[in-house]
Amino acid sequence: MELGVSIGSIYSHSLIGMWEDQEDGSLGPRKTPRQKAIHMKGRDHALRVLADWQLALPDWQAYYDVRLKSEHMIRIAREWHCDYALMHSNRGCEGTSVGLPENRAALINAGIPTLAFEGNMAEPGEVDEVGIIHRIDVFMHAHDHKRLEN
Numbered sequence: 001m002e003l004g005v006s007i008g009s010i011y012s013h014s015l016i017g018m019w020e021d022q023e024d025g026s027l028g029p030r031k032t033p034r035q036k037a038i039h040m041k042g043r044d045h046a047l048r049v050l051a052d053w054q055l056a057l058p059d060w061q062a063y064y065d066v067r068l069k070s071e072h073m074i075r076i077a078r079e080w081h082c083d084y085a086l087m088h089s090n091r092g093c094e095g096t097s098v099g100l101p102e103n104r105a106a107l108i109n110a111g112i113p114t115l116a117f118e119g120n121m122a123e124p125g126e127v128d129e130v131g132i133i134h135r136i137d138v139f140m141h142a143h144d145h146k147r148l149e150n
Contacts, residue, residue, distance in 0.1 A: 007080055009088070011096070014058040014072065027079055030056065066099030070106035077112050084143065085114040086136065092122030115139040 008017075018030035033040075033049050040046040054060070062069030077085060085107050089097045100116060107114040117135055120126040 006086075007076070007082060013076060014062065014069070014096075017058065018053070018056065019058060019072075020056075027075055063095065063098060066102045067106075069099055070103045073103055073107060074110045074112065077107065077110075082112065084139070085112050086139075087114060087116040089116055089118045090121055091118060091126070092120040113139075113143060 013019075019027050020030040022028040033053070038049060040049065058069070058072045062072070073085065076082070085104075087100055087104055087107075089100050091097075104114050104116050115135065117132045118128075119132065
């Protein structure tokens with residue numbers, strides 16, 4: 001029996017996740033300024049380092065070109081050996097949902113089965129939790145995975 005494991009989300013991988021190419025070509029954690037031996041030489045230099053750090057977040061880049069977000073999602077799925085993708089279309093944070101139809105199509109075209117579902121982190125009462133769980137169950141069952149019983 002196989003288990004489904006969530007490896008993260010747009011929030012952990014793009015909004016706060018810092019990634020860069022590693023020496024072996026894989027995607028890995030970005031080195032911090034301290035790890036790069038960057039010593040701040042005054043306020044202006046520190047602000048430039050901070051701006052560079054923030055602008056490198058994958059999600060900011062995706063606001064300008066949805067293809068970058070799709071490439072990042074596919075890369076994570078492949079490098080971390082994901083069998084499927086579950087995509088949360090978050091009505092409570094429209095920015096993170098920018099380009100989701102295009103992202104879903106890119107994942108599917110890359111051979112990664114993908115299920116999209118709607119929710120709202122700002123208004124949990126708007127979420128059809130039973131419906132979402134049912135859709136995930138059907139999706140997983142269609143891919144030969146069974147739900148574990150408590």
